[in-house]
Amino acid sequence: MFAASRLTTAFLALVLAAAASAATSPTAQDARVRELLARMSLEEKIGQLNQYSSRELKTGPGSDEDLVAMVTRGQIGSLLNVIGAEETRKWQKLAVESSRHHIPLLFGLDVIHGYRTVFPIPLATAASWDLALIERAERIAATETAAAGVHWTFAPMVDISRDPRWGRMSEGPGEDPYLAAAIARARVHGFQGDDLAAVDTVLACVKHFAAYGAAQAGRDYFTTDVTERVLRDVYLPPFRAAVDAGVGTVMAAFNDLDGTPASANAFLLDRVLRREWGFRGFVVSDWASIREMLEHGNVANLHEAGLKAFAAGLDMDMESNAYRDTLAADVKSGVIAPARLDAAVTAILTAKARLGLLDDPFRYSDESREKATLLKPEFLAAAREAACRSCVLLKNEHGILPLATGNITVGLVGPLADAPYDQMGAWHGRGRKEDSITLLRALEQLLPPERLKFAAGCAANDLETAGIVAARRVAEESDVVIVAVGEGADQSGEATSRASLDLSGPQLELLREVHAAGKPIVLVLLTGRPLMIEAVEPLVDAILVAWHPGTMGGPAITDVLTGAYNPSGRLPVTWPRSVGQIPIFHAQKNSGRPQPKSASDRYYSHYIDSPNTPLYPFGFGLSYTHFEYDQLRLSAPRIQPDAALSVTVRVRNAGARAGEDVVQLYLRDHVGSVTRPVRELKGFRKISLAAGEAQDVSFTLTPAELAFWRADMTFGVEPGTFSVFVGANAMAPLTASFEVEPAVRAASR
Numbered sequence: 001m002f003a004a005s006r007l008t009t010a011f012l013a014l015v016l017a018a019a020a021s022a023a024t025s026p027t028a029q030d031a032r033v034r035e036l037l038a039r040m041s042l043e044e045k046i047g048q049l050n051q052y053s054s055r056e057l058k059t060g061p062g063s064d065e066d067l068v069a070m071v072t073r074g075q076i077g078s079l080l081n082v083i084g085a086e087e088t089r090k091w092q093k094l095a096v097e098s099s100r101h102h103i104p105l106l107f108g109l110d111v112i113h114g115y116r117t118v119f120p121i122p123l124a125t126a127a128s129w130d131l132a133l134i135e136r137a138e139r140i141a142a143t144e145t146a147a148a149g150v151h152w153t154f155a156p157m158v159d160i161s162r163d164p165r166w167g168r169m170s171e172g173p174g175e176d177p178y179l180a181a182a183i184a185r186a187r188v189h190g191f192q193g194d195d196l197a198a199v200d201t202v203l204a205c206v207k208h209f210a211a212y213g214a215a216q217a218g219r220d221y222f223t224t225d226v227t228e229r230v231l232r233d234v235y236l237p238p239f240r241a242a243v244d245a246g247v248g249t250v251m252a253a254f255n256d257l258d259g260t261p262a263s264a265n266a267f268l269l270d271r272v273l274r275r276e277w278g279f280r281g282f283v284v285s286d287w288a289s290i291r292e293m294l295e296h297g298n299v300a301n302l303h304e305a306g307l308k309a310f311a312a313g314l315d316m317d318m319e320s321n322a323y324r325d326t327l328a329a330d331v332k333s334g335v336i337a338p339a340r341l342d343a344a345v346t347a348i349l350t351a352k353a354r355l356g357l358l359d360d361p362f363r364y365s366d367e368s369r370e371k372a373t374l375l376k377p378e379f380l381a382a383a384r385e386a387a388c389r390s391c392v393l394l395k396n397e398h399g400i401l402p403l404a405t406g407n408i409t410v411g412l413v414g415p416l417a418d419a420p421y422d423q424m425g426a427w428h429g430r431g432r433k434e435d436s437i438t439l440l441r442a443l444e445q446l447l448p449p450e451r452l453k454f455a456a457g458c459a460a461n462d463l464e465t466a467g468i469v470a471a472r473r474v475a476e477e478s479d480v481v482i483v484a485v486g487e488g489a490d491q492s493g494e495a496t497s498r499a500s501l502d503l504s505g506p507q508l509e510l511l512r513e514v515h516a517a518g519k520p521i522v523l524v525l526l527t528g529r530p531l532m533i534e535a536v537e538p539l540v541d542a543i544l545v546a547w548h549p550g551t552m553g554g555p556a557i558t559d560v561l562t563g564a565y566n567p568s569g570r571l572p573v574t575w576p577r578s579v580g581q582i583p584i585f586h587a588q589k590n591s592g593r594p595q596p597k598s599a600s601d602r603y604y605s606h607y608i609d610s611p612n613t614p615l616y617p618f619g620f621g622l623s624y625t626h627f628e629y630d631q632l633r634l635s636a637p638r639i640q641p642d643a644a645l646s647v648t649v650r651v652r653n654a655g656a657r658a659g660e661d662v663v664q665l666y667l668r669d670h671v672g673s674v675t676r677p678v679r680e681l682k683g684f685r686k687i688s689l690a691a692g693e694a695q696d697v698s699f700t701l702t703p704a705e706l707a708f709w710r711a712d713m714t715f716g717v718e719p720g721t722f723s724v725f726v727g728a729n730a731m732a733p734l735t736a737s738f739e740v741e742p743a744v745r746a747a748s749r
């Protein structure tokens, strides 16, 4: 496929000259890009705007272009899914040798929760509420990715989702904009580090801009209908945080928003992203999302699609073939201003310059570094720690956990107990099942064979029930049974919307059979989203949500079950009782009829067949110790609208072992120019306390936390009464109130 030619003398001279001039400062890079742009033809410029996927690995319905021919002709600026030092080197060589200006390719890949060392899925690490841990995980992911020749990850995915029917909830930060914004910053820093030119950092891409997680009915790729206020209050904050953290690129979403697909949505791509937020990087489409406008029905042909997308601010076309063939004519005819084209090309070339590719196109394609870097023991240790810290303990009765494994026989059943592929979850980079350590393997390290009995019982996604008998026998022969059920990797992630969120296949039947054996049961859920377990909950003594925990899932779950790690994860999403409650989230509005007026009143906001409350609230999670909250204090009873308020609470570890808690602060603005949520997360802190230890935890509320998009669509604070609630989840009872004084008084101070 590749001509085995050697680097041309001209190119070598260029590389050497560049290395000698070491154009590392942003100003020098900008000058270099300007100079390069000035020498490029119209066709060469348009070439930079096209992105295609490797034919070996496709992550969408692909076209079948001749990539070698296109790279040779300079028609490609970026390839995705080309992986590995050797492979990237081959393609890079082709690009720099055949293009007149030796412009290198940018290699992109979905590194969503690890490259080769697979970390827990993003929803899981969101459950850690541990920003340092999240940043570290992405730092490691970037180190491995960059060592494999890849420059650019299509992450972080920061789509707020309040609908677990949507399979992509697994890739994101959960339901809350405040938590999601903090996570977005941590992930961007983790990937990009302080210096994009370092060989262990990669360019990040915040996605999917915007409101993709609001897909109606939880159906992937489906339309969204959110008001501008909800968009700005709920869906945009994590994107804004990523932009403020310096994210290099943004990916436009598949969905249409207010009638215009995100890929051609000038309100999003131009007004909000560039003009309001000052974004200076470039925007890439989602896979064929420009072409898909033909299906959306807002354009009549591909030419129009490309024109609209480019004019709206979408710089790089992933797999639509929309820019390649028609953009030149539009520039020549003046429909597209040359300045718009130059801005897009400049942003792409600048990314290449910042990565150091204009100095040395092969700097990331180093096979010896690749070999030495992947799956380092310290990376595996970090993945194990991340998986421990992501586990959420939802139930623990009769102190069944931590398990005293000293002299008991442990039964292990369930399709996810020994599922090395499935535990990696969706979008697991280049993770290999051979590297995954399952719960079965980890328990085998801990227990002698005669005290560990195993039978999978069934699969998570087929109907075969023959194995359940063996699982029942395991339960009968054991003192305690661990049941590992949930979703396989291919049951969550992209294009995996589910109308039912019950345990799939015969897993419920398996659980009932095991229960009939009469032994204590520990349920371990491996899943990409909340599953409906209200009927299951009474059958089991403990419930541990391990999500899809990645390569080191087995050892991590074992650490938690045995108490080597005291669980500290807290739900980043509200856990519904039933699909009928969806969408359900803590920052709901009060409505005009929040509760009955009398015992016989039925005209209030409720279900006649279910409580309104979730099975487990947002922020919830148990520990092997317990924490008490008291002495809630505010620094002042009244503040000016531009002032800050400090909120302090005393937290005490009232149990017998050390543990961590996530102290959470929620806010309610009682009367607004528009209705306000009953509670909104506005602060959190993960703390560690020894048994019996107490600590004062303080938060500062500034206008940024008190402000919202007011009736006139300005962002600011309104006077009136506010309540704070501090505690261990979104239903925390401890509360205090304060007043924000009218702005006039602030002005007359």
Ligand code: BGC
Pocket: 059, 060, 080, 110, 154, 207, 286, 287, 494
């Ligand atoms: C997904 C994106 C992903 C892209 C490239 C699309 O189908 O929506 O999240 O980055 O494919 O793999």
